[in-house]
Amino acid sequence: MTDVQHMKWWGWGVEGVGFHWEDKPGFAPFVDYAVGLDLRTAPVISKPDFDKLSVADSLASSAFVASLASIVGEAYVSTDKMERVVHTYGKSIRDLIRVRANLIERAPDVVVYPADEDETQRIVDAAVAADVVIIPFGGGSNIASSLEPRADETRVVLSLDMGRMRKLLSIDDESGLAVIQAGALGPDLEEQLNGKGWTLGHFPDSFTHSSLGGWIATRSSGMQSDKYGDIADIVRGLHVVRPGGILVIRPIPSSSTGPSVREMIVGSEGRLGIITEATVQVHRQPAKRDVYAYFFPNWEAGTAAMQEIAESDATPSITRVSDARETGFSLATSKESHGLSKFLAGTVLPFLMRRKGWNLDDICLSFIGYEGGEAHAKLQKKLVERILKKHGGMGVGSGPGVLYDQKKFDTPYLRDFLLDRGAAGDVSESAMPWSKVNQLHDAVRVAADKAFDEIGIKGWIMSHVSHSYHSGACLYFTFSFVFGDDPIGEYNVVKSAIQQAFIDNGGSLSHHHGVGLEHAPWLEQDISPEGVAVMRGLFASADPGENFNPRKIVADVKEPAKAR
Numbered sequence: 001m002t003d004v005q006h007m008k009w010w011g012w013g014v015e016g017v018g019f020h021w022e023d024k025p026g027f028a029p030f031v032d033y034a035v036g037l038d039l040r041t042a043p044v045i046s047k048p049d050f051d052k053l054s055v056a057d058s059l060a061s062s063a064f065v066a067s068l069a070s071i072v073g074e075a076y077v078s079t080d081k082m083e084r085v086v087h088t089y090g091k092s093i094r095d096l097i098r099v100r101a102n103l104i105e106r107a108p109d110v111v112v113y114p115a116d117e118d119e120t121q122r123i124v125d126a127a128v129a130a131d132v133v134i135i136p137f138g139g140g141s142n143i144a145s146s147l148e149p150r151a152d153e154t155r156v157v158l159s160l161d162m163g164r165m166r167k168l169l170s171i172d173d174e175s176g177l178a179v180i181q182a183g184a185l186g187p188d189l190e191e192q193l194n195g196k197g198w199t200l201g202h203f204p205d206s207f208t209h210s211s212l213g214g215w216i217a218t219r220s221s222g223m224q225s226d227k228y229g230d231i232a233d234i235v236r237g238l239h240v241v242r243p244g245g246i247l248v249i250r251p252i253p254s255s256s257t258g259p260s261v262r263e264m265i266v267g268s269e270g271r272l273g274i275i276t277e278a279t280v281q282v283h284r285q286p287a288k289r290d291v292y293a294y295f296f297p298n299w300e301a302g303t304a305a306m307q308e309i310a311e312s313d314a315t316p317s318i319t320r321v322s323d324a325r326e327t328g329f330s331l332a333t334s335k336e337s338h339g340l341s342k343f344l345a346g347t348v349l350p351f352l353m354r355r356k357g358w359n360l361d362d363i364c365l366s367f368i369g370y371e372g373g374e375a376h377a378k379l380q381k382k383l384v385e386r387i388l389k390k391h392g393g394m395g396v397g398s399g400p401g402v403l404y405d406q407k408k409f410d411t412p413y414l415r416d417f418l419l420d421r422g423a424a425g426d427v428s429e430s431a432m433p434w435s436k437v438n439q440l441h442d443a444v445r446v447a448a449d450k451a452f453d454e455i456g457i458k459g460w461i462m463s464h465v466s467h468s469y470h471s472g473a474c475l476y477f478t479f480s481f482v483f484g485d486d487p488i489g490e491y492n493v494v495k496s497a498i499q500q501a502f503i504d505n506g507g508s509l510s511h512h513h514g515v516g517l518e519h520a521p522w523l524e525q526d527i528s529p530e531g532v533a534v535m536r537g538l539f540a541s542a543d544p545g546e547n548f549n550p551r552k553i554v555a556d557v558k559e560p561a562k563a564r
């Protein structure tokens with residue numbers, strides 16, 4: 001046994017933590033209204049039984065396992081069933097449905113935990129020499145089917161778990177650059193940086209269970225990206241173990257050497273080698289960090305405000321605005337005596353809003369973060385609030401923002417709660433120019449509703465602007481429905497409709513969840529057939545034996561764009 005912690009095999013996070021609705025009086029009525037699920041009477045599906053999972057025998061020969069053990073030591077190689085199951089899937093709804101339903105088509109045959117870059121190199125060389133498939137594993141949190149071995153893989157599949165490589169190796173204080181091992185999970189990495197007064201500033205919702213290497217390999221984005229950048233901006237240097245040697249990208253702030261190999265590695269989902277360490281830009285921990293809540297009279301006012309902020313001199317750390325439906329959800333998930341519920345409980349706010357002519361069904365909740373030195377944070381707030389006022393924004397203080405900030409890493413547990421009651425709750429996101437934001441928002445709602453009708457279910461979709469840029473934004477959609485007889489088939493109909501609406505309305509196939517197998521059917525529409533041809537050429541030349549996580553990103557077979 002290693003000391004590497006994994007998430008539970010059947011769901012998000014760790015055992016013993018979960019979502020609770022009993023202390024949120026608005027939640028059950030909301031779920032009933034949104035998807036027709038009565039939480040008070042819905043049967044709760046019992047926890048799946050691991051012993052009943054059927055997993056085919058490992059194809060790894062004892063000689064190959066022994067050769068790995070000679071590199072890392074016996075304790076760090078495993079063909080154990082639990083290890084193989086934990087390393088099979090990520091944490092998408094599709095993954096969770098399959099693993100709970102005993103649908104494991106192809107598990108990795110062997111899991112190995114290198115201690116350092118040298119061991120990683122020796123593993124890669126041994127695996128490629130034996131024509132073994134290598135799938136790097138970070139936290140296992142991806143939701144794009146980026147980890148699963150292909151179902152028809154006849155070669156041995158090795159899951160290379162980076163979990164022992166989680167150290168902060170060095171900091172160049174003068175340049176604000178830190179060298180960190182790729183297996184470090186969010187908390188590992190922030191704790192070590194904070195100990196020296198620094199922060200990376202990368203906080204995806206999956207922060208607690210995702211790794212630096214995984215963030216880089218999927219082009220991740222954190223909720224404070226407006227200030228700190230996406231991971232593609234944060235990572236400057238890289239070490240990537242490839243057959244026979246290490247690809248080194250030095251941490252240069254900018255360069256005219258193109259095409260950029262650094263950019264090729266960022267988002268490569270394990271197809272170009274194993275990222276063992278990264279040099280990332282880090283920031284001094286901010287003296288002040290506040291998240292304030294505001295309401296807008298409607299969605300258009302909210303998005304116009306976000307756009308004007310992005311184009312202004314203001315640099316807040318978070319700019320987020322929910323549509324009216326998501327605002328309803330946020331109000332419903334707040335506790336009786338806290339934050340937003342005070343609003344529901346009849347403070348003077350609804351009265352004020354009505355007096356302004358607002359329709360309370362249209363109001364949109366926004367969170368804006370201000371971060372940095374005291375004076376900087378104060379100035380940002382002043383600059384931003386001037387813009388918010390122009391668009392009718394009404395401040396409700398930092399109380400709800402504090403709660404949002406504290407609870408953000410618990411939200412993912414809601415998906416398991418819904419699955420336990422036979423319902424899906426999943427997400428999909430896209431980036432688009434500002435000129436398309438409202439159009440895409442409305443078109444995705446129409447497309448999802450049509451898909452719900454097609455499969456004859458009552459579904460729900462809601463959205464927020466999650467990340468802003470000078471020229472556009474990311475819209476993050478959450479959808480939910482109660483399963484009928486064919487959960488995966490129903491999910492595919494809804495997910496495909498949403499993905500196609502992204503592309504048809506000027507959006508990207510994803511903004512920060514990567515491509516994997518899940519989004520590969522839309523790649524050609526996203527980057528053009530010529531773009532895909534260039535990518536195919538890259539993978540074919542860099543990995544002629546198809547040993548590195550084959551078939552991810554670029555689909556093998558040309559088929560109409562729809563989820564599998």
Ligand SMILES: Cc1cc2nc3c(=O)[nH]c(=O)nc-3n(C[C@H](O)[C@H](O)[C@H](O)COP(=O)(O)OP(=O)(O)OC[C@H]3O[C@@H](n4cnc5c(N)ncnc54)[C@H](O)[C@@H]3O)c2cc1C
Pocket residue numbers: 012090091092135136137138139140141142143146147162182183203204205206209210211212213214215216217218219220221222223268269270271273274275276412512513514549552
């Ligand atoms: C509830 C939930 C919330 C989420 N929120 C966010 C969010 O806010 N922002 C966001 O960006 N994402 C989010 N995600 C998605 C996910 O957390 C990201 O895709 C994350 O970057 C994956 O990191 P990981 O370490 O878990 O990678 P894994 O899932 O282990 O692997 C992902 C891919 O990267 C490859 N890989 C992993 N490590 C390496 C390495 N060292 N070298 C080469 N390739 C490697 C794998 O082979 C695989 O192809 C969320 C997911 C869930 C389930």
